[in-house]
Amino acid sequence: MKKVITRIILDILLVISVITLPFWFTAIFALVLLFVFKHYFEFMFVFLLSDSLYGVGLSRYYGIVYLSFIISVIIFAASYFIKKEMHAYSARI
Numbered sequence: 001m002k003k004v005i006t007r008i009i010l011d012i013l014l015v016i017s018v019i020t021l022p023f024w025f026t027a028i029f030a031l032v033l034l035f036v037f038k039h040y041f042e043f044m045f046v047f048l049l050s051d052s053l054y055g056v057g058l059s060r061y062y063g064i065v066y067l068s069f070i071i072s073v074i075i076f077a078a079s080y081f082i083k084k085e086m087h088a089y090s091a092r093i
Contacts, residue, residue, distance in 0.1 A: 011042050014029060014046055015049065018046055018050050023050065023054075030072075031043075035083070040076075043075075044073055044076055047072035048069045048072075050068060051068055
């Protein structure tokens, strides 16, 4: 129960950081939380929220508005395999 409450509080802080703090701070905070929790699906939601609020389709990215969301899905998938290989992470679980 304590872990669930901690996760909810950190999720609220992450959403607040999307709204109030610079993108780089939110990205680092979300990346840290991705490795703190085993299955942190909120990682992708935060970037979807960020792109929905602030995303602009630029011509150099072929007009893709949800670019950071797409990158976050790739990072989330890669983190699954990285977590398996990390000895410190696998010993904790």
